[in-house]
Amino acid sequence: MRLLSLTVPFIVLLVGCPPPTEDSDTDLGTGTDLGTDTDEGTDVDTDTEARTDVGVTSRPSPGFCVPWIGDAPSTLSRTGCVSDDDASMPAAGFVPFSVISPLWSDNADKERYIAMPEGTTATFDERGDILFPTGTVLGKWFTVEDQLVEIRLYANGASGWEGASWRWDDDTQEGYVETSGATLTLDNGQTWDIPNTGQCRQCHTFAANTALGLEAAQLDWDWAYPTGVTANQLETLVHIGFLPADIPDVARLVDPHGGAPEEERARSYLHSNCSGCHQPSGGTPYSIDFRYGTDLADADYCGVDAINTLGFGRIPRLDPGSIDRSMIYQRMTTSAFRMPPVGTNIIDDDGADTIAEWIAAISACPEP
Numbered sequence: 509m510r511l512l513s514l515t516v517p518f519i520v521l522l523v524g525c526p527p528p529t530e531d532s533d534t535d536l537g538t539g540t541d542l543g544t545d546t547d548e549g550t551d552v553d554t555d556t557e558a559r560t561d562v563g564v565t566s567r568p569s570p571g572f573c574v575p576w577i578g579d580a581p582s583t584l585s586r587t588g589c590v591s592d593d594d595a596s597m598p599a600a601g602f603v604p605f606s607v608i609s610p611l612w613s614d615n616a617d618k619e620r621y622i623a624m625p626e627g628t629t630a631t632f633d634e635r636g637d638i639l640f641p642t643g644t645v646l647g648k649w650f651t652v653e654d655q656l657v658e659i660r661l662y663a664n665g666a667s668g669w670e671g672a673s674w675r676w677d678d679d680t681q682e683g684y685v686e687t688s689g690a691t692l693t694l695d696n697g698q699t700w701d702i703p704n705t706g707q708c709r710q711c712h713t714f715a716a717n718t719a720l721g722l723e724a725a726q727l728d729w730d731w732a733y734p735t736g737v738t739a740n741q742l743e744t745l746v747h748i749g750f751l752p753a754d755i756p757d758v759a760r761l762v763d764p765h766g767g768a769p770e771e772e773r774a775r776s777y778l779h780s781n782c783s784g785c786h787q788p789s790g791g792t793p794y795s796i797d798f799r800y801g802t803d804l805a806d807a808d809y810c811g812v813d814a815i816n817t818l819g820f821g822r823i824p825r826l827d828p829g830s831i832d833r834s835m836i837y838q839r840m841t842t843s844a845f846r847m848p849p850v851g852t853n854i855i856d857d858d859g860a861d862t863i864a865e866w867i868a869a870i871s872a873c874p875e876p
């Protein structure tokens with residue numbers, strides 16, 4: 509029986525919530541069966557049931573969507589993570605979530621989900637990253653201009669996290685696993701790369717604890733849940749027992765395209781789009797640290813010369829006042845050697861603008 513929520517103080521009370529991000533509003537999430545109460549037995553607390561200020565009212569029944577053993581299932585239906593009636597829809601009980609600062613995914617709308625085993629609660633590390641128990645499955649649906657393109661799952665099985673993607677086929681109404689990746693031409697003419705399983709790991713690094721969007725800094729905002737309720741996600745996930753009540757106090761990200769100060773917007777963007785790799789032990793040859801919680805003075809890019817000059821001559825990674833002399837901006841906007849090096853074919857103009865606005869606004873780098 510989970511009564512945690514009744515004792516949680518309002519640590520997550522919010523002032524000024526970011527508007528929903530552009531990638532949060534396609535409506536696949538309505539398949540989630542939020543009506544089923546799974547607290548078996550008779551001691552269901554009526555106050556808990558009556559709460560209308562959380563996005564999901566009770567913990568869904570577990571067991572429908574569990575990590576695969578051996579090879580990833582060849583079809584999406586066999587994963588158990590989609591609806592029995594309609595394989596394009598998440599299974600009832602796959603709990604939706606959304607992030608404050610999304611990864612740029614070539615104009616795709618994305619929906620994200622969590623399934624956790626019965627009786628388990630995730631934990632937080634000291635920087636607010638969520639560490640999930642064995643048996644957890646995370647999902648992400650990618651839609652481009654109403655075309656469902658692929659469904660990605662990350663499953664924490666007996667031998668650790670494994671990711672895979674299923675390409676959606678509209679004719680057969682089924683998804684087919686693409687472990688070696690694939691290049692597609694979408695209905696709108698856009699080229700789309702489904703990453704291979706090795707490429708999942710390039711971004712979902714061990715250093716970042718594999719799950720990337722699931723951290724206190726990304727979830728601490730009022731999201732308009734598919735149920736129609738707008739509620740704080742941390743509070744909701746504590747309420748259904750997915751998260752412990754003791755939430756670490758970390759700075760929360762801001763919408764990179766919202767009204768927050770330039771530095772907060774730019775650094776939120778760099779955190780979600782770049783820091784999976786660019787953090788200590790993240791797998792790059794450089795010591796750049798794009799995590800939001802790292803002091804700019806220690807992050808090794810402001811006023812620090814780029815090592816890979818790429819024909820730009822000797823320029824800093826970030827030069828206050830000059831996008832032309834800032835390698836971060838150049839690497840985001842030039843097609844050769846563009847960052848991130850995987851998962852995108854289209855330059856993120858809005859993201860580049862966010863970085864440009866910060867570079868224009870910052871007058872000097874802090875002393876390291």
Ligand code: HEC
Binds near residue numbers: 662721722
């Ligand atoms: C370019 C880097 C990149 C690649 C490649 C990538 N991901 Fe992700 N993924 C992210 C980021 C960043 C997030 C969190 C932000 C968001 O969802 O917008 C994320 C989120 C997810 C989520 C939601 C749970 C979470 O971690 O927040 C799933 C599931 C997922 N990815 C699966 C996969 C799988 C499976 C692959 C390989 C087929 C893959 N991803 C490839 C960067 C990447």
Ligand code: HEC
Binds near residue numbers: 781784
């Ligand atoms: C999938 C992992 C990955 C992601 C995500 C990623 N990078 Fe990189 N980055 C690398 C690797 C590997 C290198 C080294 C090879 C190279 O220079 O291309 C690198 C190099 C760089 C360099 C060159 C530094 C120097 O001193 O020469 C910059 C600047 C950079 N990245 C910025 C970014 C930015 C900005 C983002 C997000 C928009 C980003 N990266 C996202 C893997 C990544």
